Amino acid sequence: xxxxxxxxxxxxxxxxxxxxxxxxxxxxxxxxxxxxxxxxxxxxxxxxxxxxxxxxxxxxxxxxxxxxxxxxxxxxxxxxxxxxxxxxxxxxxxxxxxxxxxxxxxxxxxxxxxxxxxxxxxxxxxxxxxxxxxxxxxxxxxxxxxxxxxxxxxxxxxxxxxxxxxxxxxxxxxxxxxxxxxxxxxxxxxxxxxxxxxxxxxxxxxxxxxxxxxxxxxxxxxxxxxxxxxxxxxxxxxxxxxxxxxxxxxxxxxxxxxxxxxxxxxxxxxxxxxxxxxxxxx
Amino acid sequence: xxxxxxxxxxxxxxxxxxxxxxxxxxxxxxxxxxxxxxxxxxxxxxxxxxxxxxxxxxxxxxxxxxxxxxxxxxxxxxxxxxxxxxxxxxxxxxxxxxxxxxxxxxxxxxxxxxxxxxxxxxxxxxxxxxxxxxxxxxxxxxxxxxxxxxxxxxxxxxxxxxxxxxxxxxxxxxxxxxxxxxxxxxxxxxxxxxxxxxxxxxxxxxxxxxxxxxxxxxxxxxxxxxxxxxxxxxxxxxxxxxxxxxxxxxxxxxxxxxxxxxxxxxxxxxxxxxxxxxxxxx
Numbered sequence: 001x002x003x004x005x006x007x008x009x010x011x012x013x014x015x016x017x018x019x020x021x022x023x024x025x026x027x028x029x030x031x032x033x034x035x036x037x038x039x040x041x042x043x044x045x046x047x048x049x050x051x052x053x054x055x056x057x058x059x060x061x062x063x064x065x066x067x068x069x070x071x072x073x074x075x076x077x078x079x080x081x082x083x084x085x086x087x088x089x090x091x092x093x094x095x096x097x098x099x100x101x102x103x104x105x106x107x108x109x110x111x112x113x114x115x116x117x118x119x120x121x122x123x124x125x126x127x128x129x130x131x132x133x134x135x136x137x138x139x140x141x142x143x144x145x146x147x148x149x150x151x152x153x154x155x156x157x158x159x160x161x162x163x164x165x166x167x168x169x170x171x172x173x174x175x176x177x178x179x180x181x182x183x184x185x186x187x188x189x190x191x192x193x194x195x196x197x198x199x200x201x202x203x204x205x206x207x208x209x210x211x212x213x214x215x216x217x218x219x220x221x222x223x224x225x226x227x228x229x230x231x232x233x234x235x236x237x238x239x240x241x242x243x244x245x246x247x248x249x250x251x252x253x254x255x256x257x258x259x260x261x262x263x264x265x266x267x268x269x270x271x272x273x274x275x276x277x278x279x280x281x282x
Numbered sequence: 283x284x285x286x287x288x289x290x291x292x293x294x295x296x297x298x299x300x301x302x303x304x305x306x307x308x309x310x311x312x313x314x315x316x317x318x319x320x321x322x323x324x325x326x327x328x329x330x331x332x333x334x335x336x337x338x339x340x341x342x343x344x345x346x347x348x349x350x351x352x353x354x355x356x357x358x359x360x361x362x363x364x365x366x367x368x369x370x371x372x373x374x375x376x377x378x379x380x381x382x383x384x385x386x387x388x389x390x391x392x393x394x395x396x397x398x399x400x401x402x403x404x405x406x407x408x409x410x411x412x413x414x415x416x417x418x419x420x421x422x423x424x425x426x427x428x429x430x431x432x433x434x435x436x437x438x439x440x441x442x443x444x445x446x447x448x449x450x451x452x453x454x455x456x457x458x459x460x461x462x463x464x465x466x467x468x469x470x471x472x473x474x475x476x477x478x479x480x481x482x483x484x485x486x487x488x489x490x491x492x493x494x495x496x497x498x499x500x501x502x503x504x505x506x507x508x509x510x511x512x513x514x515x516x517x518x519x520x521x522x523x524x525x526x527x528x529x530x531x532x533x534x535x536x537x538x539x540x541x542x543x544x545x546x547x548x549x550x551x552x553x554x555x556x557x558x559x560x561x562x563x564x
Contacts, residue, residue: 026433031441082396087388106369111441114364114399115433121403122428125421135417139407142424146404151308151397159313159393
């Protein structure tokens with residue numbers, strides 16, 4: 001059966017959207033609308049869909065992973081809110097709408113981000129959800145999320161970027177900022193899927209390599225598509241130029257294929273995702 | 283044996299300080315010094331010491347609870363950093379030193395707070411610490427931490443406070459802001475200690491009530507001690523006046539005593555803590 005990655009991503013994104021509404025929490029809080037504005041807006045839901053795709057490729061029911069998948073997306077949204085704040089990138093717009101602090105105010109955006117990062121861990125640990133994983137697996141998932149999001153991951157990457165905003169960029173710094181800021185979370189999605197899907201150690205290694213490669217591929221293509229906007233930032237397209245950045249994207253795609261050759265599960269969906277990422281236009 | 287609460291708090295605070303240095307993470311990150319500045323500064327360590335005191339009162343070794351105790355303190359420090367930011371309370375000083383954003387910059391303080399909130403969950407879930415609790419208990423601890431810190435707890439309380447900064451304060455709002463912003467975390471310390479110390483259901487209920495009462499006591503006395511500074515904020519001393527606030531503190535102490543009468547463990551240390559909180563001068 002041929003799988004169309006674009007269609008798969010879109011179908012699963014709708015499932016993620018419904019689950020996010022359920023898992024967002026804070027229904028009695030005045031802060032909920034601010035959280036909703038960021039999380040329930042349009043988004044590709046690429047990271048959480050990767051969790052579901054991993055379960056599927058391991059021959060498991062993907063739905064059991066929805067709390068973990070949504071926690072990853074909630075953490076992603078938290079990082080976007082704080083990244084847009086005036087003391088960071090000072091972005092007025094996000095996904096075609098006013099950024100959260102421009103819509104609600106700075107303190108409101110700060111606290112909505114704080115509430116979201118904490119909510120991600122509450123979703124995983126909540127005793128009020130139907131049983132979806134053993135405590136052992138939940139703890140492993142929480143470790144993956146926190147190490148990918150924290151000082152050795154996404155947050156550390158954001159710091160590295162602002163710490164070097166006036167510095168000369170070299171290849172190593174570009175790779176490290178990307179690895180921490182974007183790569184860690186896409187890698188995390190694959191590993192969380194692998195843990196929940198009982199991947200063998202070898203398969204978890206292959207999934208990790210695949211995740212690292214498509215994370216890089218995702219970011220390079222993002223930079224190419226945003227080339228006009230990203231001239232001043234640490235970006236693959238501004239560092240290498242568009243032509244060479246495309247070569248780097250193809251290399252990352254090849255490494256993803258190589259990782260799949262070591263994966264014992266179903267490969268077709270993951271192959272389609274590589275092609276989709278390489279060809280995508282937005 | 284008579285226990286001196288002040289001495290107990292001080293001795294255990296030193297143990298907490300050493301453990302915090304170990305659990306803080308990010309040793310290879312440029313962000314670590316910013317995290318250290320906030321977390322390893324002077325602090326009463328009241329919340330983590332309460333976790334240890336609970337284990338002790340249940341007849342358990344308190345040291346096994348150090349990761350959870352430190353996670354609570356790390357979350358407390360995260361909230362202080364973000365609370366001091368210009369868009370929130372805009373405080374230039376904290377614990378007699380420059381606040382984190384005044385010392386390092388706003389983006390640095392924002393990201394250090396973000397790294398800390400995530401680090402708290404990484405400490406609990408880390409596979410690299412010697413075995414200190416079962417996965418079941420760790421998940422319960424993570425749920426207690428996240429629900430006390432998030433939108434239904436501390437972060438929600440901070441939002442409630444800023445949302446009403448120009449509004450008329452009434453008794454219910456004052457109680458709710460306190461319950462969420464300060465109370466939830468002290469209550470959480472007692473519950474985490476109870477969970478790790480295998481408290482019975484009845485004892486966990488008693489510990490919860492005790493925690494709620496000493497949380498209120500702690501905040502009222504804090505407000506009285508800070509009366510001059512807190513005129514403009516939601517504070518027990520400015521709302522009730524000092525004399526009536528003292529009566530409220532005594533009532534909270536009496537409720538804490540009442541909760542202890544339902545606790546089957548050792549009560550002496552907890553009794554001393556009530557007296558200490560009632561009498562403290564800073």
